[in-house]
Amino acid sequence: MTYLLLALILWLALWALNTRLANGPSSETRAVSLAIPLIFGATLLAIWELVVRGLDVPLVILPPPSLIAQTFATQTAILWADFVQTFVKGALTGYVIGCAAAFLTAILVDRYALLKAGLLPVGNFMAALPIVGTAPILVMWFGFDWQSKAAVVVVMVFFPMLINTVAGLGETTAMQRDLMRTYGASYAQTLTKLRLPVAMPFIFNGLKISTTLALVGAIVAEFFGSPTLGMGFRISTSVGQLALDMVWAEIVVAALAGSAFYGIIAAIEKGVTFWHPSQRT
Amino acid sequence: MAAPDLPVISASGLDLTFQTGDGPVHALKDVALDIHKGDFVSFIGPSGCGKTTFLRCIAGLEQPTGGTLSVNDMTPDAARCARAYGYVFQAAGLYPWRTIARNITLPLEIMGYAKAEQSARVERVLELVELAGFGAKYPWQLSGGMQQRASIARALAFDADILLMDEPFGALDEIVRDHLNEQLLALWARTQKTICFVTHSIPEAVYLSTKIVVMSPRPGRISDVIESTLPKTRPLDIRDSPEFIEIAHRVRDGLRAGHADDA
Amino acid sequence: MRNVSPVLMVVAVLLALWYLAVPVMNIKETVTQLERGGAQVVPASAQERRGAGHFGLVAKNTFAIPATFVQDRPRLPAPHQVGAELWDGVVGKKITSKRSLVYHGSITLSATLLGFAIGAGLGILLAVGIVHSRVMDKSVMPWAIVSQTIPIIALAPMIVVVLYSAGLQGLFPKAVISAYLSFFPVVVGMVKGLRSPDAAQLDLLKTYNASTAQGFWKLRLPASMPYLFASLKIAIAAAMVGAIVGELPVQGGGLGNRMLTGSYYGQTIQIWSALFAAAILAASLVALISVIQRGTLKRMGLS
Numbered sequence: 001m002t003y004l005l006l007a008l009i010l011w012l013a014l015w016a017l018n019t020r021l022a023n024g025p026s027s028e029t030r031a032v033s034l035a036i037p038l039i040f041g042a043t044l045l046a047i048w049e050l051v052v053r054g055l056d057v058p059l060v061i062l063p064p065p066s067l068i069a070q071t072f073a074t075q076t077a078i079l080w081a082d083f084v085q086t087f088v089k090g091a092l093t094g095y096v097i098g099c100a101a102a103f104l105t106a107i108l109v110d111r112y113a114l115l116k117a118g119l120l121p122v123g124n125f126m127a128a129l130p131i132v133g134t135a136p137i138l139v140m141w142f143g144f145d146w147q148s149k150a151a152v153v154v155v156m157v158f159f160p161m162l163i164n165t166v167a168g169l170g171e172t173t174a175m176q177r178d179l180m181r182t183y184g185a186s187y188a189q190t191l192t193k194l195r196l197p198v199a200m201p202f203i204f205n206g207l208k209i210s211t212t213l214a215l216v217g218a219i220v221a222e223f224f225g226s227p228t229l230g231m232g233f234r235i236s237t238s239v240g241q242l243a244l245d246m247v248w249a250e251i252v253v254a255a256l257a258g259s260a261f262y263g264i265i266a267a268i269e270k271g272v273t274f275w276h277p278s279q280r281t
Numbered sequence: 282m283a284a285p286d287l288p289v290i291s292a293s294g295l296d297l298t299f300q301t302g303d304g305p306v307h308a309l310k311d312v313a314l315d316i317h318k319g320d321f322v323s324f325i326g327p328s329g330c331g332k333t334t335f336l337r338c339i340a341g342l343e344q345p346t347g348g349t350l351s352v353n354d355m356t357p358d359a360a361r362c363a364r365a366y367g368y369v370f371q372a373a374g375l376y377p378w379r380t381i382a383r384n385i386t387l388p389l390e391i392m393g394y395a396k397a398e399q400s401a402r403v404e405r406v407l408e409l410v411e412l413a414g415f416g417a418k419y420p421w422q423l424s425g426g427m428q429q430r431a432s433i434a435r436a437l438a439f440d441a442d443i444l445l446m447d448e449p450f451g452a453l454d455e456i457v458r459d460h461l462n463e464q465l466l467a468l469w470a471r472t473q474k475t476i477c478f479v480t481h482s483i484p485e486a487v488y489l490s491t492k493i494v495v496m497s498p499r500p501g502r503i504s505d506v507i508e509s510t511l512p513k514t515r516p517l518d519i520r521d522s523p524e525f526i527e528i529a530h531r532v533r534d535g536l537r538a539g540h541a542d543d544a
Numbered sequence: 545m546r547n548v549s550p551v552l553m554v555v556a557v558l559l560a561l562w563y564l565a566v567p568v569m570n571i572k573e574t575v576t577q578l579e580r581g582g583a584q585v586v587p588a589s590a591q592e593r594r595g596a597g598h599f600g601l602v603a604k605n606t607f608a609i610p611a612t613f614v615q616d617r618p619r620l621p622a623p624h625q626v627g628a629e630l631w632d633g634v635v636g637k638k639i640t641s642k643r644s645l646v647y648h649g650s651i652t653l654s655a656t657l658l659g660f661a662i663g664a665g666l667g668i669l670l671a672v673g674i675v676h677s678r679v680m681d682k683s684v685m686p687w688a689i690v691s692q693t694i695p696i697i698a699l700a701p702m703i704v705v706v707l708y709s710a711g712l713q714g715l716f717p718k719a720v721i722s723a724y725l726s727f728f729p730v731v732v733g734m735v736k737g738l739r740s741p742d743a744a745q746l747d748l749l750k751t752y753n754a755s756t757a758q759g760f761w762k763l764r765l766p767a768s769m770p771y772l773f774a775s776l777k778i779a780i781a782a783a784m785v786g787a788i789v790g791e792l793p794v795q796g797g798g799l800g801n802r803m804l805t806g807s808y809y810g811q812t813i814q815i816w817s818a819l820f821a822a823a824i825l826a827a828s829l830v831a832l833i834s835v836i837q838r839g840t841l842k843r844m845g846l847s
Contacts, residue, residue, distance in 0.1 A: 019679040021679075021682075036682040039683075040683035041687065060706075114550050115554075117550035118551050118553050118554035122558075128781045128827065129781075129823045130785045130788050133800075133819045136806065136807035136815050137815055140807065140810075212694070212695060216695045216697050219695055219698050220697060223701070235701060236701050239702050242705075242709075244702065244706070247702045248702075251699060254698045255694040258693045259694060
């Protein structure tokens, strides 16, 4: 009971603190903008810990954060091996191949009006489908190892990337195109000097969406068969053994990998599209 | 290069009809005009009179449906590919991902100038438009007037004899516009270019031009061509002289006459 | 109509490529099968065939090509096989049958819709809270954005099992996953939408001395509609993925379960037909939202 009471008091105290910070004079500074969500996150973790202890929640339902942290710290070797298998070999390989293929296809599609009129609606349609369902087929074709995971990732990232790139390449204004015509510029010159730079914000949007999809694809594909290694494999077997602390540790890895991946792409975007109004503030 | 007595740009019987959903639109009908080397020609008229369309025809950006049009004794398309003119649009249209200097090198890169030549030319044209020292800035760090000057520099960079300008100062405020008009005249005097200039503003047209072409809509056609009697050097206060006011009157009458037909 | 023919052409080309790929993908198994049936195949020994390329095998055994289209467990089923299975699963079986795609589809659909309703509803509520409370905005919004970069779906098997051990099974655990996946896109889209009125529009209401509630109902909510519908389309597709993945670890049926059992037993045609059923279902749901969107925006004069 004391734990629960403590949780309640903690919640009220920290929420009051955040309210003061958010409505205070320095709420727009960088430090405070960063501190508020961190305090909120820490509060949730603390309450999770206290409630699990207070109510004696069984470990097979919800392990406390302290135990998850402990598992994370002691099992780093396994977690690292799983990370390399799923993220570096599966997700990253598939991401690079899928995005590159989609980019080249987009340039081809953009060049021919007929292809654009025909392929774009199909691409839009495909992007809304549960493509992750192709996982069992691709696992059958490419075997249990990371190649099949990379293949699932390729299929998953291809269409969102294609649509975004084609949309970006069409983003030039009539005046910009006329300017290039008055210079008698060739197709290649117009592409490299005008249309690709204009498309960059869209291309990066596709790249950012694809980071999450890549990780989802690689993990879910492992549910359909994998070597005895990998984040998806570990999650499904640990769930079977009711070792939920291990599951949560893998989820922490997935969360860290996912946000770091996204963060890196976003940082590159900032460097490349520094000129875009959305990046200038 | 055309001989001094031959026109640089010559149009006769020029027609352009757009097919739209509501039937054909006669953007230009039977337009005939000769422009000589060193002329400063303004095109003025209400919207829809075809002044911008005519400029775009000269630039080879629109295809006339009838009549003949030659630029430097070539077809407009051939002239475009021979880079016979620089075009300045209503908006500066500078690429935000390139610095001012790199924006000006854009046409030079496309036309294959050597690197050293490129930077020499950038320096020169930046000086011409009084933007020396701003080469490393990005367009969005400059005011609207400075951006438009940079876009003029971009059009000057490759030494075309003809400058086509489509309401280049239309989006700027009166004070900046006066200043840029003065600068443009100085630039014209120094470079001896042939300039075609589309505008909405009567004072601007009279102040700048050696020849004012008044156009009227539906169908787009030339209703009057006025040769300016003003001297070549024109301080801003020339706009208060009786001569200036008289030319402005003629232009206004021409515009009214064009409008009267539509009623 | 002008826009339809290129699409049909692309679809026809894709189908043709698919048909062309079938013999190449299936030739090895087919040739082995035919050899067991006593046919003369080139090369004759299994040893040699193992090293041979797929294209070479097709070229040397042209007589085997028709057989590649009628395999029981092909590596790549032909389009008409998938179509037949799909037709049979939808129309040919009683809807209560375990082999009916309507039966499995309805299980997936109900989990998707329930999860979508919960997720979208909570998402809209949270968005309203975020727009009106500074502290919620500052505390929760960064997490909502970060959470979109996290492969939340990794939680799916755990949620199902945990809820199962807590005594909950059937529809609800899958709906929880669907709700979770559709929640964040709606929050982010709706916050953007509720904030879309510009300063002049907000100032106008201020000059009328309008209350916060009036500002919400008369300006913010209508202005948010295009954003809301855009995010609802993403959300329902995500909810569907959630339901399918949520069905993987349980035995209760559903399209995801159909794919998993198909992959266990090598029933490729079953996997493909379940995949197409899921695709058709997802596309119909997105199309349905598009129709509602068009109707709503038209009535509001926004389209």
